[in-house]
Structure formats: C-alpha cells, structure tokens
Amino acid sequence: MNKAEIKIRKLKRSDVNHVYNVSHRIKEFTVSDRIHFYEKKEMVEWIGKKDSVFLVAEVEKRIVWFIFCKIISKEWAMLDSLEVDQEFRSQGIGTKLVNALFDELNQKHITFVQAFVGKNYKKSRKFWKECGFIEGKEFIWVDKILRKKRK
16 A cells, blocks of 8 residues: 555544444444443544544545544543554554654653553554553453433
8 A cells, every 4th residue: 555545634523423433333442331432422522622632544535544542631641542444454554643643742742642452452452562652550441320421
C-alpha cells in the first residue's frame, strides 16, 4: 500500500455513525457485561474539545482506523481506543495513526500517555510495545452503574 493513500485527520460529526458501528462489532471493546463502547452522543461531544484527541485514518475516503485519547491533566493522557478494520491490519496504518496522536499530544505539551490492553490480546500487546509502550501491572476492570441512562 502506498503511504500517499493514507490520510490522517480529526473525527468529524459525519464520521460518528461509522465509528460507532465498527466499535460495536469489535470484541476487544467489551470491558464488562454492561459496558461495550461509547454512545454516539458522547463521541459528538468530544469533537473539537481541547481535552480529547479523536483521529481517523482514511484509505480511498473510507475510515479504516480510529484512535481516541483523553487528556487527563496538563501532562497526562489516557489512550482510550484504537481500532482497525480487519483487512487493513499489519500495513503500518496503525503506527502512522499512533505517531499522529503523539504529535498532537506533544503540541499540547503532554509528557505521559497510558493505555489499557487486555492481557490475552497478544497481538495488541506486541503492537503497543513496538510503539514504545512498556507493560506495567495487570488490573481487573470494575464498574458501577450510577443511574439509568437518559433517553
């Protein structure tokens, strides 16, 4: 694949349905029996906010990857989500997207970024190591629903 065919850009409102639908097909996004991925209205909220970075990678005007990162403080960011369409994996697009995220975070003077990776997802863990991340301790996801969602 020619690198000129890959376009990295910020998420637009018109992208939300596609990203939402892709995310709900991916088992890696299921963190508990009750929580799978974000709601569409949450993604719309994050577009253009200073405390989030939501990028997509396009090939021939088709979104094939996305990455989402929340800025937690002046120096710390949490890489929340990275996903790719199955047919576009292992082509260097994910690395290009992660590097674009690092560029965005550097412009915001962020000094530390973290991510959570399921311990059984060996390919994902290998990818993050190749991007310069170092594995830390293992954790168990816990959650509590505080109230029913508003419609």
